[in-house]
Amino acid sequence: MDVVLLSRLQFAAATMFHFLFVPFTLGLSFLVAYMETKYVKTGDETYLRMTKFWGKLFLINFAVGVVTGITLEFQFGTNWSRYSAFVGDIFGSLLAIEATTSFFLESTLIGVWIFGWKKLSKKAHAAVMWLIAVASTFSAVWILIANAWMQNPVGYTIRDGRAELVDFAAVLFQKYAIFKFVHTVSAAYVLSAFFVMGVSAYHLLKKQHIDFFTRSFKIALGFGIIFSFIVVIMGDINGVIVAEKQPTKLAAMESLWETTTRAPVYFFALPDEENERNKIEIGAIPGVLSFLVKHDINAKIQGLKDFPREERPPVLITSFAFKGMVGLGFYFIIATILGWWKRNRLVDSPKYLKLMLLSIPLPYMACELGWVVAEVGRQPWIVYGLMKTSDAASPIATSQVLTSLIAFIVVYGLLGVTGFYLIAKNALKAPELTTDN
Amino acid sequence: MVLQTIWFFLWGLLWAIFFMTDGFDFGIGTLYPFLGKTDRDKRIMINALGPLWDGNEVWLITAGGVTFAAFPLVYSVMFSSLYSALMLILFALILRGVSFEFRGKVDDPRWRKIWDTCIFVGSFVPALLFGVAFANIFQGIPFDHNGVYHGTLFTLLNPYGLLGGILFVLLFMIHGALWISIKSEGDLQERAISTVKKLWPILLGVAVIFLIASKFSTRLYDNYIEHPTFFIVIVMTVLALLSVRFFLVRKTFFKAWFASALTIVGATFFGVIGLYPNLFPSSLNPRYSLTAYNASSSPLTLKIMLIVVIIFIPVVIGYQIWAYNLFKGKVTEEDLAHDEAY
Numbered sequence: 183m184d185v186v187l188l189s190r191l192q193f194a195a196a197t198m199f200h201f202l203f204v205p206f207t208l209g210l211s212f213l214v215a216y217m218e219t220k221y222v223k224t225g226d227e228t229y230l231r232m233t234k235f236w237g238k239l240f241l242i243n244f245a246v247g248v249v250t251g252i253t254l255e256f257q258f259g260t261n262w263s264r265y266s267a268f269v270g271d272i273f274g275s276l277l278a279i280e281a282t283t284s285f286f287l288e289s290t291l292i293g294v295w296i297f298g299w300k301k302l303s304k305k306a307h308a309a310v311m312w313l314i315a316v317a318s319t320f321s322a323v324w325i326l327i328a329n330a331w332m333q334n335p336v337g338y339t340i341r342d343g344r345a346e347l348v349d350f351a352a353v354l355f356q357k358y359a360i361f362k363f364v365h366t367v368s369a370a371y372v373l374s375a376f377f378v379m380g381v382s383a384y385h386l387l388k389k390q391h392i393d394f395f396t397r398s399f400k401i402a403l404g405f406g407i408i409f410s411f412i413v414v415i416m417g418d419i420n421g422v423i424v425a426e427k428q429p430t431k432l433a434a435m436e437s438l439w440e441t442t443t444r445a446p447v448y449f450f451a452l453p454d455e456e457n458e459r460n461k462i463e464i465g466a467i468p469g470v471l472s473f474l475v476k477h478d479i480n481a482k483i484q485g486l487k488d489f490p491r492e493e494r495p496p497v498l499i500t501s502f503a504f505k506g507m508v509g510l511g512f513y514f515i516i517a518t519i520l521g522w523w524k525r526n527r528l529v530d531s532p533k534y535l536k537l538m539l540l541s542i543p544l545p546y547m548a549c550e551l552g553w554v555v556a557e558v559g560r561q562p563w564i565v566y567g568l569m570k571t572s573d574a575a576s577p578i579a580t581s582q583v584l585t586s587l588i589a590f591i592v593v594y595g596l597l598g599v600t601g602f603y604l605i606a607k608n609a610l611k612a613p614e615l616t617t618d619n
Numbered sequence: 620m621v622l623q624t625i626w627f628f629l630w631g632l633l634w635a636i637f638f639m640t641d642g643f644d645f646g647i648g649t650l651y652p653f654l655g656k657t658d659r660d661k662r663i664m665i666n667a668l669g670p671l672w673d674g675n676e677v678w679l680i681t682a683g684g685v686t687f688a689a690f691p692l693v694y695s696v697m698f699s700s701l702y703s704a705l706m707l708i709l710f711a712l713i714l715r716g717v718s719f720e721f722r723g724k725v726d727d728p729r730w731r732k733i734w735d736t737c738i739f740v741g742s743f744v745p746a747l748l749f750g751v752a753f754a755n756i757f758q759g760i761p762f763d764h765n766g767v768y769h770g771t772l773f774t775l776l777n778p779y780g781l782l783g784g785i786l787f788v789l790l791f792m793i794h795g796a797l798w799i800s801i802k803s804e805g806d807l808q809e810r811a812i813s814t815v816k817k818l819w820p821i822l823l824g825v826a827v828i829f830l831i832a833s834k835f836s837t838r839l840y841d842n843y844i845e846h847p848t849f850f851i852v853i854v855m856t857v858l859a860l861l862s863v864r865f866f867l868v869r870k871t872f873f874k875a876w877f878a879s880a881l882t883i884v885g886a887t888f889f890g891v892i893g894l895y896p897n898l899f900p901s902s903l904n905p906r907y908s909l910t911a912y913n914a915s916s917s918p919l920t921l922k923i924m925l926i927v928v929i930i931f932i933p934v935v936i937g938y939q940i941w942a943y944n945l946f947k948g949k950v951t952e953e954d955l956a957h958d959e960a961y
Binding site: 234237238241242245246248249250252253255256258259260261263264265266267269270271272273274275277278279280281282283285286287289290291292293294296297298299300301302341344346347348350576577578582585586589593597600601604607608614 | 666669670671672673674676677679680681683684685686687688689690691692694695696697698699702703705706709710712713714716717719720721724725765766767768916917919920923924927928931932935938939942945946953954957958959960
């Protein structure tokens with residue numbers, strides 16, 4: 183085990199843990215803001231109770247999301263100092279802008295929202311949640327622009343051994359960033375929608391607070407059905423961009439070894455990286471990959487063998503994560519369409535409700551798999567085509583990183599157990615019958 | 620040249636604001652087991668910082684982010700050199716943050732006890748280690764021309780470093796106790812006031828020792844001797860520290876707290892001015908030191924970031940003042956009875 187591997191494990195653990203909480207925050211802030219606005223407009227107490235019930239879950243999530251986000255920013259310096267020195271001119275400024283323009287607003291207002299029920303007018307209080315929702319979305323914008331730059335560096339020049347900014351607009355508005363943002367945020371909205379639907383399904387199965395949870399379910403369903411479609415459509419566009427900008431990642435996603443026209447998509451393929459082939463291939467549909475990424479079934483797609491071994495990403499992990507994510511993406515569309523069809527007889531559809539309850543973890547998996555595709559698929563590069571991950575780590579002692587990695591696993595493990603325990607406890611208990619407002 | 624100098628002082632300012640704002644949160648957390656005799660006292664203490672700590676903590680993120688953006692080389696060498704200390708700070712901050720949120724969520728004394736401990740550890744450790752880290756930066760860090768650190772966590776725990784840590788802890792404890800004096804009534808307020816009274820002479824003593832030790836352990840005074848006008852910063856800081864006591868006796872707690880805030884800002888700038896143009900001096904060889912000139916970003920990035928900061932930092936300060944103002948006044952029974960309260 184060396185510093186690079188340990189630092190990668192540590193960063194993976196920290197980001198993936200962080201991303202168990204972030205998507206929920208992104209989506210639920212909009213749902214809670216919507217519920218509170220409905221309350222302000224109609225005066226209907228049920229909407230206030232909904233705001234409080236889902237708001238409490240939102241806050242627990244938010245707390246864990248915030249504290250685990252801090253370590254990420256500093257890990258670029260602690261563990262990836264060579265990388266930071268190389269890209270700080272561009273990457274660092276994006277993180278700094280995120281903190282200054284978005285994270286400040288979000289974090290200051292969350293305190294105002296929690297403690298400000300009696301200090302603000304009802305309208306102003308609801309407006310605060312809208313601002314939180316918008317600010318957290320903008321946080322995502324900046325972070326994903328930064329990540330997109332690692333995937334496809336643009337607007338820079340190499341000077342004095344580092345990447346320096348020459349065209350800020352190119353960095354901000356490159357299509358890799360735009361589509362990555364929409365894809366990631368839509369996935370987050372799907373996750374929060376499935377969470378609300380799943381928890382509502384639990385209560386509807388027990389036939390308790392039927393009005394409250396039917397309404398909650400339907401709000402989430404509307405949100406979920408829209409973004410289930412958007413996330414898949416955006417995923418498809420992302421595939422086109424990846425094919426253009428990161429051919430090694432695309433080939434790994436599809437475990438395509440030979441460069442070929444009419445490139446196929448496999449229903450299942452088990453790559454054998456040693457012998458540069460697939461051990462098992464099931465259900466090849468020729469031309470589909472060519473069509474999907476080049477809009478021409480006869481287009482030529484580069485296979486992995488076209489690239490030197492040391493420039494290929496791990497094929498097994500990338501392709502399995504990709505297939506899993508895509509499969510789940512289609513499942514979310516089916517599950518939400520089914521819900522739309524049953525939306526007016528939810529209580530009488532126990533099988534569907536059970537399905538939705540059991541579906542809660544699936545969008546979490548899909549989000550994590552998506553990041554695995556993006557980050558593992560980028561290897562061996564930390565900045566695609568510019569800097570190898572192996573050249574990016576800090577010149578520090580292995581023992582230091584091993585110690586901190588163990589600390590991460592222990593602390594985050596306990597934090598995860600406690601966080602999800604509190605979320606489950608508050609999700610499964612009945613909403614307050616009256617509110618103190 | 621000008622851009623880099625501006626950024627150097629902005630960098631110092633962001634750290635100063637972080638210490639000034641989150642500093643009282645750290646202080647309250649450090650005093651928490653001592654001042655919080657009953658569960659009610661404890662709740663008043665954490666609800667006194669409840670609406671504000673999260674926004675305060677972002678000054679750290681911004682200070683870190685700006686270091687990354689404006690001085691990437693400093694960011695990379697500083698944070699990898701201070702690896703273990705920074706990791707301890709980050710884990711402490713994690714514990715502190717979730718403790719506020721988790722503590723009241725299960726009605727069980729053992730549950731609360733866990734998070735009470737975390738609040739203390741999560742506040743005391745960063746207060747101490749930020750002081751240790753900055754004092755060590757003042758005196759120089761053993762790293763070579765490749766940015767490789769030659770030392771361990773214990774290298775940082777030298778006498779001057781520890782003195783800096785004690786100074787920070789005392790500054791923050793007084794800062795926090797003053798905030799509690801503003802936000803509470805009765806016994807708790809009395810205890811907070813007498814804490815300040817007891818700690819204040821100790822802080823004064825430690826501050827004087829620190830100023831003298833800086834003469835022998837650091838080269839901070841070089842800039843002051845070259846430009847004696849800067850001594851005014853030290854004089855103002857000492858005056859601010861003296862007026863903490865002055866306002867405390869007159870029971871004008873907010874003024875005392877504000878004087879304490881200025882003391883913290885002044886103490887930070889005492890070091891920042893002395894460091895200039897060094898951001899991260901090397902104790903092995905001054906030629907390895909990272910300065911505002913040899914470690915900065917490109918002029919284009921510095922310009923873009925300056926525009927962002929000039930627009931947004933005043934906006935942030937504006938809405939944070941609005942938030943502070945919204946939650947002014949004592950923590951009341953009604954506040955504590957509130958469902959979302961900590």
